[in-house]
Structure formats: structure tokens, C-alpha cells
Amino acid sequence: MELTTILFYLFSIVTIGAAAVMVFSKNIVHSAFALMFALIGVAALYVLLYADFLAATQLLVYVGGILILILFGVMLTSLGYTFNFRTITVNLVPATVLSTGAAVLLIFAFVTTEWKITEVAERPDTVYDLGMMLMGDYILPFIVAGVLLLIAIIGAILMSTRLSAENKGGT
């Protein structure tokens, strides 16, 4: 068995296990950290798929950014009045049925489909190519994405400030 195979299974199990912990944990903080491991596992899978740049981005943006953001959200919303992070579930039965159904259906579909597989040669480095593509074919999406981020940041800030203003006014 090759190293990549072992790594694949290892990270697959880490990813799925962490995701499961995230979903089923009753403590929201545990969920957040489990999500972090899941995202790291995904990043590792990216590496196995020869997407090193994306793996790095995943680590930076998700683990570094989004996760911190989520943790902040957890702190801000729940910490204020209760230390009980436990949550209750709703729609448990339909959710279970539907998610299992989705998994079964998807796996069935994936396994039965005849994929046209073209083996791509190993890519030691994708950063250069990606950079070229961003500046080439994907220039427009790239700019739009930038604008989107800007708007999102401005919007988030705006909402947060109005919130604090309301808080001031309210109290």
C-alpha cells in the first residue's frame, strides 16, 4: 500500500470523524473545534489532490479566519447570558432520514457513474498556474470577488456598528 493511500484514508477518517463530532456534539465550543479539525483534514485531502495552494488558502482563510469568526460569534451570542452551550436539536427524524437519504443517493450515484478519468501528471506547484489564470481567464470573477468581499466587510461592519448604536440607545 502506498503512502498516499494511507494518508488518504487517515485524513478521510479524520475529516469525517471530526465532522461527525461537530454535528453531534452537544457543546457548541466542542463543535467549533471539531469543525477546525475537519477543515484541516479537508486541507490535507486537497494536498493529496495536488492542490497545495488551495490547501494553504483553506488553512489560512478557514481555520485562521472563518473559524475565529465563528468562535467570536459563539462567544458574543451565548456568553452574554448563559454558560450553557448545550443545544437542542429539532427535526431530528426528518433530518436523519434526509441526510442519510442524501448520502445514500449520492454515494450510489457516484459509484455507479462511469467517470471519464484522465490521469493528470503530478503538479509540483500550482501557484504559478493559478496566478496566471486569475490574471487571465478569471480576471472578471476575481475583481467581482474582490468587490464582494469589500461589500461584505462594509456590510458586516455597518451591521455591527448599528447594533452597538442600538445598544447604546437601548440602554
Add this chain to the structure above:
Amino acid sequence: MFTQLPLTILLLPLLAFILLIFFGKRLPRQGDWLAAGLMTLTLLLSLFLLLFKLNAYPGESISSSFDWVVVGSQTIGFGIMIDNLAAVMLVVVTLVSTLVHYFSMGYMKDDVRYSRYFAYLGLFSFSMLGIVLTNNILLMYVFWELVGISSYLLIGHWYEKKSASNAANKAFIVNRVGDFGMFIGIMILFLSFSTFTFEAIFESISAGQLPFGSEGWLTAAGILIFCGAVGKSAQFPLHVWLPDAMEGPTPVSALIHAATMVAAGVYLVARVFPMLTADALLVIAYIGAITALIAATIAITQFDIKKVLAYSTISQLGYMIMALGVGAYTAGFMHLVTHAAFKAGLFLGAGSVIFGMHAALHKLHDHDTDAQDIRNMGGLKSRMPATYWTFLIFTLAISGIPLTSGFLSKDEILAGTLAFSTLNGHWLLPLIGFLVAGLTAFYMFRLLILTFHGKPVNEKMIEGVTESPKVMTIPLMILAALSLFFFYSFNPFGASSGWFYSAIERPLSMVPELMQPAAYPVFYEAVSSVHSFAMLLSILIAGAGVLMALAVYQWKKVSADDLAKRAGVLYSGSVNKWYFDEIYDTVFVNGSHVIMKMLRWFDENIIDGIVNGSAVITLIFSKVSGWIDTNIVDGLVNGTASTANKAGGLLSHIQTGKVQTYLVYVIFSFLVLFVLFL
């Protein structure tokens, strides 16, 4: 002449009944004179009819009839037939009935339902005369049942006593069992010959017509008709009602349960004699013999004066039936006539004794001693001389002692059975006949001795007994006179030379030749050849029986208790009437009780259960339909608008406002689409 006169004879007692039942209580003396007078008139008319018939039209049978009803194309007629048989029987019935009427004036003097009693006597006489006069088996059945009902009413005359009403019920129901057979026999005859009249039936049979084309059915019809006689004449196995019927007033027992009604069975057999096959006659003969034997053996051990007489009646009826069965037609019928006289006398005598005992006991304020138990009697000879001497004559007659009427007829019967056995080899019949003759002499003298002779058990009481009034003793004397030989034949040792034998001749058998009993000339010859032997033997046996009774009860040479012990099982069987009542009680009475309880349970639980179950189902159904009505039909009618409203409300349930629920729908529909397009 032969229409109006018999009709008058028939209807006079009915008139008495109607007058007494409606106006009896308002008439002076409660109308007993009316009943007795009308009955006497009937007697005179009957006597006149008999004499006229025998002199003017001997050997003819005269009938007249009218159409009773038309059903489909068949006409059913009713009518009257006078032949010598009927004319003689008419006199017997009216005579005994008249005497009983007079006797009852004394016996029933202080009865609460005095007029009712005489009314019922009239009803009975009417029905009995109907049996005698009819030319028609259906009409005979009609009167047959009417006799049964008047017997029922009279047995139950003292209906306050439970035993009396029980006995009445028993009598009627047991008779019904016999009538059931008779009814079926009548149906067979009618369906085969489309007529009910005797003459037409006989004609059809002699013309070779057979019921349902089979000879077996003819025999069956004969035996079935004989079933009626079995019931009415208390033959084995339906004899059980007669002893119980003694619950009725004693004159009633004399009239109905000794002289006339029970003899109706014999009369019936005599009437249908021409259609009886040899097989049927053999059955009849054996039934008669068995009855005679059983009843005689029971009579030996009974202590109730009326019960002894009742069993002796059964026994004598068995004789008559046996006589008819063996073909000694005239002898059998003659025994009926002579028996009517002496047995009525015996019962009336017993009535006189009981009457005296009652009066004596009443004087002593003794209400526990049984006035009918012969163990309480004894020594009455001196107290009631008239009763005693007449009773003695009756006893001699029934025992078959020469110079009495009973000797004449019994002797002929015994000769007949003997002749029958020489012809056919049935030795059992004469054997039983002679045995019963001996037994009869024995138990009758036992009764006589215990009642009138010897020392009284209770001197004081016996001294209180006085002779009955004239109105009661004169009928006894008349009957005693009639129990002597010269009324029937001037030759004390040969009945066949008398007027009776010439008047009553055995009719020709009408059945196909192969099934006929021995022809009369043959039979007559056989009888004459054994006659002297039979006579001698019967005198000897009767004498032996009398001597035996004297030895045991008069001279006390032999202890009765000792004899009883020796007899062992036989004695206890006899005392308990061979357990017939017990067996019938267990089998039929309890059996029908069990059946009726079972059927009642079945009816109330199973059938009704099914019905109630279906009711429950219907109830459920109605609820369902009610629900449909209120919710669907009403909904359509009332709330088309609210339907829309409700539908909106129903849909708005989907609109929970919860994002996750929406998501559930989204994903669900997505998956559905996925599956659909995969």
C-alpha cells in the same frame, strides 16, 4: 227414525251441559234433577232404540250423513251409524251414566262446584255417545278428544289439590300420545281412500286398494289407529295415567275410568276390526295380554281401594283387547258390556265405602287417616250391608265365578285365546289369560275381605260408618242385578246361545286374504272344541284364587308378609308398579325439560346473540354513516366557504416560519427530484 232418534240421544246430554254451565247455579238444587232427568230420558230412548233395532232391523247397519265441509274437490261428510254394536254400546253408556248421575246426587252433595260437576258429566256423556254413534273415523277422533277433555275436567274437578290437576294433565297428555298415533293412522287412511267413513274405508280395502300400495302400510295404519285405543284404554305402555286418574270423584271413576271411556278403545278396535290384518291383530293381542298381566300383578299389592280397582280395570281392558286380538270379537265386546256393569258397580261400591268412611272420619275430626286405604277398613260388612252384598256380587262377577255375567264373557275370552293358540301356536296368550284370571280372583277377594270382613282396625271409627243413602244404594243394586248371567244368556254356562251372541257377530275381515286372521268358522270350530276344557280350567283357577285369598286374609293360614318376603324382587316391583312412573318421569318428563331448557338457552343466547350482534354492527354502521353525514355531507352543504378557509389553514401549517423546516422541505424535494432524474 235412525237419524232423529240417535241425534236426540246425542244432543240431550249436550243440552244438559249447556243449560247447567250457564244457568246451573241459578236453578233449584243447582240443576241436578235436570241433568239426571235428561240422562234418564236418554237412557229410555236408547233402550227403545236397541229393542227396536234388534227386532226390526237385526243385522243391518243404518247410517245417514251430511256434508260437513268441501276441501278442494273432496267432500268430507259427518254422519251417524247405528248397528247392533252401537245400539248395545249406547245402552251401556247411557245406563251407567244415568246410574252415576243418581249416585252422584248423594256422593257429591256438598261439593262446591256441584252444578259444574253435573255439567261436565253431561259433556262427557255427549262425547261418549258421539264416539258410539259416529260412522266416521274423523268424527270419532273428534269425540275421542272431547271425551279426553271432559275426563280432564272431571279428574281435575277438585283442582285445588295439586295431585288432582297433575293427574288430569297426565291423563290428557298420555292420551295425546296415543291420539298422535291414531291421528297419523287416520291421515294414512284418508290419503289412501279419500274418505273418513268406516264403511267406505272397508269397501276400498276389500276392493283391493291398499294404503300407498303396500300391505305393510295397512298393518301400520291398523296399529296406529290402535294406538288411540292404547291411550284411551290404558294399555301398556300408556297405562300409567289411569291409576292417577283416581284423583277424580269416585262416581267419575266409575263412569269414565271403568265403564265407558276406557272401554272406548275396545269399541274403537271393534269398529275398525274389518281392516285389521293378522299381524296387527297379533300385536293387539300381545299388547292386551301384557297389559292384563302387568296390571294384575300390580293390583295384588296395592292398598288404596280405588287403585286396586283401577289396576283391575286396566287388567280387564287388557283382556278385552286381547280377546279382540285373537279374534274372539263377540267375547271381547261382551266382556266390555259385563265389565261395564260390574266394574261401575265396584267403583260405586267403593265410592259408597269412601263416602261412609269420610263421614265417620269427619265425625271424629280425624283428617289424617286415609279414607281410601283398605288397611284402615275391615268389618264394614255389618255397617254397610247393601254395599257389602252388591260388592260381593261384583267381586264374584269379576273373578269369573259361574252364574255371573263375568263368568260368561271371561270364559269365552279364555276359550278364544286357547283356540287361537291351537290355530297359531301362540301359547303365551292363554297362559297369561288363565294366570290373570287366577290373579284377578285373588286380588279381588283380598280387597273384599280386607274391606268388609275381619276385625276393624279402629273400632270407634267403624262404628261411625253408616250405610249410604238410597240414592246411592239403589244404583248399586241395579248394577248387581245386571251382573248376573240371565241378562245376557239364559244358559249360565254358555254365552253363545244368548241374544248377545246373535246380535253381535264378528264382522268379516276386509283385508286381502293372505293377511286375514283365521276365518270365523274355523275359529268358531276351534273355540267349540276347547270350550268345555277352558271353562273347567277357568272355574278351577278362579276357585284357586278365591281360596288362596281366603286362606291368606280370611283364615290367616298363610301370612301375607311372609309371602311378600318370599316374593322378594317381584313384590317390590309390584308395589312400585314396576317402576313405570319413575322411568317415564326420568326419560320423558325430565328429557323434555332438558330439551326445553336447552332450546330456550339456544334461543336466548345463540339466535338472539346473532341478532344482537348484527344490531351492534348496525349501530357501528350507523355511527359511521352519521359521521359521514355530519362531516362530509354537512361539510359540503354548510361550508363550501369554510372549506377554502380550512384548506388555507391546512396549508398554512406548512408555513411554520421556521427556516429549518423549510429546509427540510427543500432538501426533501431536492432528493425527490434527484431520484426522479437520476
Add this chain to the structure above:
Amino acid sequence: MELQFFGIGILTWIVFIPIAGMIIVLLLPDKNRNAIRWTAVIATGIQVILAGVIFAVFDRTKLGINDAESFQFIEKFSWITVEAVPWVGRIEISYFLGIDGLSVLMIILTSLISFIGVISSWSIDKMVKGYYALYLLLVTGMMGVFVALDFFLFFIFWEIMLLPMYFLIGLWGGPRREYAAIKFFLYTFVGGILMLLTMLALYFSVAYTDPATGQSVHTFNILHMMNPANYVDGGLLSGVDTTWRYVAWMALFINFAIKIPLFPFHTWLPDAHVEAPTPISVILAGVLLKLGTYGLLRINFPIFPDGTIYFMYFMAILGMISIIYGAFCAMAQDDFKKLIAYSSISHMGIVVLGIAALNTQGMVGGVLQMFNHGIITAVLFLAVGVLYDRTHKRGLNDFGGIANQMPKYTGLAMIGMFAALGLPGLNGFVSELFSFLGAFEAYKWITIISVTGIIITAGYILWTIQRVFLGKTPEKLNNLTDLTPRELLMFIPLIVLIIFLGIYPSPAIELMNSSLSYLVEVVTNGGF
């Protein structure tokens, strides 16, 4: 033959006189009870007179049964006619009345029993107005059934009769009246449905050609249904000996068997009798039960002769079972009314046995038994009613020694009892005799077994007499009074009939002899 008063036929009069009485009763004030009672007496009295007129002028030789010409007092009008209904053609329901030898005796019985019932209703004092109104409606229904010759009309009268009966039991009855009324209703309802279905099936299978227009017309006319030529091709009930005809026969038979009532459809009867007030019991036993056997003879026998012959053994066996079973069940009862109810089952079994014989004697015996049984049970129920009015008890063991207290009553009641027992000289015997005679010709062993019923009958009747009338009078019964003149009045006509018909049944048999002989012929020939 026609007989009209004021231009209206006698049959219409006899049927609708009670309705007129009912309207008058409804108009009278509730307080005026005697006026209400007298109205009912007059209405039913007129009926009796009319029945007498019919009896007098009835032509005994005419046949009837399936021949419209030889029916008597015919009244026929188109009643409902609908022209040209798609795929049905013309619908015709006519008001068609007429009588023959089969129905004339029943009309006399109905009028007589209704009249006696009114007299015996005098003791009812609860909701008098409603009672008499319903009573008169009931009388109309019964009378109508006996004279209707159109199946639709027959059905309507049949249902008209059931409704008041239901209320009369349910409102004026004893403690368990609701149960009894519902049971009665349920049974008759089931029967009614079966009859309705059969009626419709017959309607669609039968069409006659209108001589005037040449049109083929579906009809409810019973007489047309008897003619095999009138059955349309391919109709459900066309042909002979088809399964559907047997099914239809059976459906009708069950309906009528419920009314008769035959084992095993009989359990409504004891309950209904026990709970119903006396006059209603009298009507129920006296007339209503006869509707069942009448229906068999009027509808089942001539319309389905093939089915009748096919099922004749079946009928005879049911009759036999009813005779024996009813008698045994009667013997097991402690309740006077229940006893009479079961004895009715037993006696109606004789009717069925007789008519199942399919010969003249049996038929005459059966119909005569219907009439006689009507009179006899009426007497018996009246007798129970008299005792019940005085003591408010019905248990056989509650009585004893009545003969001493009420001699007149005892005499009359015992005549009724003896008639029920089949004593010769009373009417019960005559009809039983002919029924059994007829039956014996057709079924030997069944009849022999059935005749044992007369022994059982003797058993329970005598036992009843013993328990009620004989014996010592208990203390509590010491002050019973004998019959009042009113009560005597209701007993005497019936007792006179019992004795008269027992001695000379010819007047009754004469009325029906030719009709019933013809009916036998019709059935055994398989229709016309």
C-alpha cells in the same frame, strides 16, 4: 264484481276509513278521550260492517290468484305514470286493489281483530290521541297489504304498517320497549330491504305490451309478474329455474319468514309481544304474523312457482322445526306473554307446513289456520291483558287458583287455550287437521315429526292452565274481580267464532276453496 258507495269502491273505503278516523282523532282535543275512543270504535266498526258486506256478496266460485278478470271489487287507476324514461321505457305504478279467495278471509280477520283491539285499548290512558292515531294508521297499513295487487302499493302499505307498530311498541310498551322496538324494526327493516330489491328486480324483468299503444311497459302489477310471457328477454329474473330466480325467491321468503316468524328469524316476536301493550300484542299476533304467510301465498308462490317447488322441502322443514322448537320454547317460559308468543311460532309453523305441501288440503288448512290462529291468539293475549290489568303481573308462577275468583274469565280463557291445543270441536283443530293432512300427502316423515308437536302443545297448555287457573288461590289474588261487560264484549265474538268454526268451518273454507285449488294448480304447473 263491483261495489261502490258514493262512487268509491268498497275496498278503498275499507282501507281508508281508519285514515279518516285518524284525521278526526287528530282534530279532536286531547282531553276529550272518550270522543277519541268512540271515533276509533266507529271507524273500525264501519270496517267490520264493510267486511260483513264483502263476506255476504263475495262470489265463492271466482278464482283470482293470477287472473285479473276473476278478482272481485277491483279498483284500478294509473297512479304514477312516467312516459319514456331513458332505457327504462314507460314507468307505471297503479292503484290496483282487488280481492280473491286468498285475501277475503284475511280482510275479515283484520277488521274484526282491529275492532276488538280498539275495545281492549280502552284501558290505555297515556297519550291517548297519539295512540289512536297511530293505531288507525296501522289498521290502514294492514288492510292495504291484503288488498293491494300492485307490488309498489303492496310495499308502501307494508312500510306504512311497520312505522306505527314501531312507535306503538316503543312508546306504549313495557320496561324494555326500546329494545323490543328496535329489534322489531331491525328485523323488518332487513326484510323490507330484501323485498325492495326483489321488487325492483322484478320490475325490470317484467314488461307487458300495452294493447292500446303497442308499447312495452314495465310494471309493478303483481298479476303481470305471474305470467312467464311477460318477462323480457335477458331480464335478471327471466327464464325458469335460474339461480337469480332462486335468489329472489329466497330474498322474499326471508322477508316473509321474518314476519311469520319462522325459525330462525323469530326472536323479535317474544320481545315485541312481551313489551307491547295488550291491544298491540293482539294485532301483532292476530294480523301481522299473517302478513308473512299471506305474502308467501300472494307473491312467492305464483310469481316464482319454480322457486317454490325447488324450495318446498326447505319450507316444510323450517315449518317442522318451528312447530317443535316453538312448542318446546313455549314450555320453557315463565312469562305468560312469551309463552303465547312461542306458541304462535309453533302454530305459524303449521301454516307453513300446510302451504308447503302444495296441495289443496294443505293450502286450505294453512290459510284457515292463519285465520284461526289470529282469533285464538287474540283471545289468549286478551286473557293475559285482563290479568295484567288487574295484577300488573305476567309471570305464570305469580298466579294460581284464578278459576275460583274469575269463573267467567276462566271459562273463556280456557276455551281459547283448548283451541290453541287443537281440541276438536274448536277451530284450531280443523285447520291443523287439514294442514297436516295436506302435508302428510307430500312429506310423510316431516309431518309425523311435526304432529308430535301437538303432544308438546298439550303439555305446555295444560301446564299453563294448571299454573294459572287451577290450584289454591294465593292470598294476594283473593280480591280479583271477574270480567266487566266491556271485556266480555271483546271476548265473546271471538269465542263464538272459535266454537262455530270448530263445529262448522264450511263458511270459511267455502270462501277460499276455489281460489286455493287454483293457486295449487298454478304453482304445480309452473305458472299460468
Add this chain to the structure above:
Amino acid sequence: MDVLMIQSFAEPGLTHFLIVSAILFSLGIMAVLSRRNTIMVLMGVELILNSANINFIAFSRFTELSLDGQMIGLFVIIIAAAEAAVALAIVLNVYNRFKTINLDEISLLKG
């Protein structure tokens, strides 16, 4: 079948990655549908996005999609970041307004 199973274990191919992504997806759906807490729902969404990303990148690795797949993955990450920022801002706002972040208690949309 057995052979197939052994083969499948041997070399992680396209299908293997796809299966991992499918499982992640269903877990994400589970979180989104069943958790009351808004932030948990948000995390579920992230999981779903990641599973989609795995798909893209796996396809770029094994099919002709090539780097275009990675490119899309990049954009997805970018948009996810924006989405997370905005969503969290919304959550904070909602919390301020309803004093809860339990989704089932926020039902202004109810009809």
C-alpha cells in the same frame, strides 16, 4: 464484488474522494436541519461548502477539468469567507433583536 472492494481499498481514486465529500455533505445537511443554534447551522453550511469544494478539486485532479476546478474552489472559499462574515453579523443582529439564536424560535415568517 470482493475483488472490487479490495481494489477500491488499494488506490484512492475519484470515487473515494467523492464518497468522502458525500458523507461530509450529509453531515452538513444534518447540522443545518437539526441544530437549533444558528451558529451550528452556519458551521453545517461551511461543511457543505467544503464537501462541494472537495468535489471540484477531485474532479480537477482526475478529469479534464484541470485547474479550472481549483479556481472555482478558490472562489468558493472566498465567498464562504464573505458569507461567514455577513452571516455572523446577521446572527449578532438577530441575537440582539430576539435575545436568542435558536432558529426555531425565530419565526416571523409564519403565515
